[in-house]
Amino acid sequence: MVNKNAPIGVFDSGVGGLTVVREIMRQIPNEKIVYFGDTARVPYGSKSKETVTRYSRQIVRFLQAQDVKAIVVACNTASAYALDEIEKEADIPMIGVVKPGTKAAAEATSNGKIGVIGTEGTIGSGIYSRYIKEINHDVSVIGKACPLFVPLVEEGLWQDPVTDEIAKRYLTELIDIGIDTLILGCTHYPLIRSTVGRIMGEGVQLVNPAYETARELKELLEAEHILNDEEAKLGDNRYRFFVSDAAEKFKHFANSIIKYGILSAKVIHIEEY
Numbered sequence: 001m002v003n004k005n006a007p008i009g010v011f012d013s014g015v016g017g018l019t020v021v022r023e024i025m026r027q028i029p030n031e032k033i034v035y036f037g038d039t040a041r042v043p044y045g046s047k048s049k050e051t052v053t054r055y056s057r058q059i060v061r062f063l064q065a066q067d068v069k070a071i072v073v074a075c076n077t078a079s080a081y082a083l084d085e086i087e088k089e090a091d092i093p094m095i096g097v098v099k100p101g102t103k104a105a106a107e108a109t110s111n112g113k114i115g116v117i118g119t120e121g122t123i124g125s126g127i128y129s130r131y132i133k134e135i136n137h138d139v140s141v142i143g144k145a146c147p148l149f150v151p152l153v154e155e156g157l158w159q160d161p162v163t164d165e166i167a168k169r170y171l172t173e174l175i176d177i178g179i180d181t182l183i184l185g186c187t188h189y190p191l192i193r194s195t196v197g198r199i200m201g202e203g204v205q206l207v208n209p210a211y212e213t214a215r216e217l218k219e220l221l222e223a224e225h226i227l228n229d230e231e232a233k234l235g236d237n238r239y240r241f242f243v244s245d246a247a248e249k250f251k252h253f254a255n256s257i258i259k260y261g262i263l264s265a266k267v268i269h270i271e272e273y
């Protein structure tokens, strides 16, 4: 019998998955969270499917050792490359961030032209297009890799002329094609949502997979009868953060995006799992 009071495991290649954690905290505040950010091996976006899958497997083993009741793959690249494999091997529910965003985008488009921005890995995998076409075959999906967005966000340049300039270069192609819906298909992009939105213009709806994932997670926990109905108390190990390197830097970034103070982040040796 699964303990409803057990935490949800959430992982990402680094800090980006905290945008998903933030949404889980908002939408299902009773849930406890164990987060792992692979800060020693980030980025995943430029690595191969085999490598990202191996890393993801190790992280799942670590999270299962923390007795989590479900796992959220909060990284788009890991969801694109590894989720199919690792969910077959796990005996607890698992969701990624790709599928929830595709449903929202397929519902949002009126002209049938959806853009997706993400890492090279996510865009190269073609996964967003595949899932959207399963929902509606007539929609066209245009992917654009935006590799410079991750370092810009991590440098804190969320509102900056440099980010504006790079965003214009990346997004012009999607504007010219006339998309009416754009999926922010990378963990970091919700943090530059206002820049992307301004450049795309009012006619383009932005889909934030972090928000959609938290919504689907809630539905999944309800369906599995493992939604936590005990009110969470501060300080009872409600949110725990682990990283593979540079805990101080992680904490600093985390505190800039999550209201709830990150009390500590512990370094673990992920290669041992």
Ligand code: DGL
Pocket: 012, 013, 014, 016, 017, 042, 043, 044, 045, 046, 074, 075, 076, 077, 078, 118, 119, 122, 150, 185, 186, 187, 188
């Ligand atoms: N978390 C990754 C993603 O959402 C972005 C950072 C990376 O490349 O590892 O795809």
